[in-house]
Amino acid sequence: MSLTPIAAIFKRDLKLALSYRFDFIIRVFSAFFSVVLWYYLSVFLKPDKSLIGNGDYFTYVIVGMALLGYINVMLFSFSQKIRQDQLMGTLEFIMASPASPSLLLFSSTIWEIVVETLHMLAFVLFAIILGAHFQVGSIPLLIIFFILIMISFGSLGIVAASFLLVFKRGEPITPFVTAFFALFGNIFFPTQILPAPLKILSFFIPLPYAVDGLRKIVILGAGFSEVLKEINALLIFSIILVPLAIFSLNFSLKIARKYGLLAIY
Numbered sequence: 001m002s003l004t005p006i007a008a009i010f011k012r013d014l015k016l017a018l019s020y021r022f023d024f025i026i027r028v029f030s031a032f033f034s035v036v037l038w039y040y041l042s043v044f045l046k047p048d049k050s051l052i053g054n055g056d057y058f059t060y061v062i063v064g065m066a067l068l069g070y071i072n073v074m075l076f077s078f079s080q081k082i083r084q085d086q087l088m089g090t091l092e093f094i095m096a097s098p099a100s101p102s103l104l105l106f107s108s109t110i111w112e113i114v115v116e117t118l119h120m121l122a123f124v125l126f127a128i129i130l131g132a133h134f135q136v137g138s139i140p141l142l143i144i145f146f147i148l149i150m151i152s153f154g155s156l157g158i159v160a161a162s163f164l165l166v167f168k169r170g171e172p173i174t175p176f177v178t179a180f181f182a183l184f185g186n187i188f189f190p191t192q193i194l195p196a197p198l199k200i201l202s203f204f205i206p207l208p209y210a211v212d213g214l215r216k217i218v219i220l221g222a223g224f225s226e227v228l229k230e231i232n233a234l235l236i237f238s239i240i241l242v243p244l245a246i247f248s249l250n251f252s253l254k255i256a257r258k259y260g261l262l263a264i265y
Contacts, residue, residue: 027119035126038062051190055219059132063215064187066120067149071207073116074153075177077109078161109154137221145213145227148234152206155241162245162252186211209233 042058052060128134136142156177184191184198185207191199202208213230216222224231 024115024118027115028122031119031123032126034065035062035123035130038065039127039130047189051192053215053220056131056133058127058130059134059219060215061188062124062127062132063218064185064211066123067211067214068185068187069116069120069123070113070146070149071153071181071210072178073109073112074150074157075160076157077112078154078157079164081109082161082164109157113150134218135221136218137223138217141224141227142214142217145210145217145231145234148231148238149206149210149214152210152234152237152241155238155245158245159241159248162248165249165252165256181205181207184208206234206237209237 038061039058042056042061045057047057049055124132124134160177181187184194184202184205186202187207191202191208194202209230213227213234216227216230220226
């Protein structure tokens with residue numbers, strides 16, 4: 001398979017981003033103000049340490065927020081890129097490429113992932129300055145864990161984007177999933193404090209496993225065996241979601257091509 005279309009998409013996104021350099025400065029300032037906000041909230045809030053892994057709440061929530069940035073890229077970028085190409089009238093040409101539609105769609109988020117990585121580094125740096133404590137156990141393990149996270153949530157993002165191809169006005173899944181994750185994702189508070197019926201729901205989404213595993217790796221210095229449960233959970237979600245994403249995208253493209261929706265916005 002030729003990588004030319006993928007390289008062309010990345011080159012296009014890079015040129016577009018460089019034409020709006022002020023955007024990166026805004027992202028750095030947003031990272032700073034977000035970290036300061038959570039620092040003072042952590043001073044005000046004093047949760048039971050046994051609920052947050054016997055650590056401090058500031059570091060606990062910083063890891064969750066940093067991961068949430070990546071998840072937002074995976075959930076929203078596909079839909080945003082499709083909508084952008086629809087408005088620019090380039091979607092039909094991109095999807096006519098011999099490359100896999102799923103791969104082309106994923107390649108459209110590469111630049112966003114790069115930018116989010118830089119944003120996360122600034123976010124973490126500000127957090128360290130304000131007293132967050134990190135102890136990374138294994139860099140290779142951290143990379144593998146992030147790859148599993150991106151596969152799981154990237155697949156969800158593609159499923160959501162598939163709705164946009166057909167309905168045009170926006171997909172109904174992403175806002176619901178975002179609100180659902182905020183409540184059940186272990187980002188701001190542990191799911192242990194939820195009522196039992198609600199706690200059960202958290203077992204069926206990938207976010208709690210992703211957040212818990214990441215916290216173990218970067219706060220407690222955990223090794224592979226200590227995050228095996230989280231790795232297995234993300235693998236299961238990936239095995240389920242990747243085929244679902246490919247099917248939903250191909251099915252939506254089939255409908256869009258049949259009714260000429262790719263050229264309509």
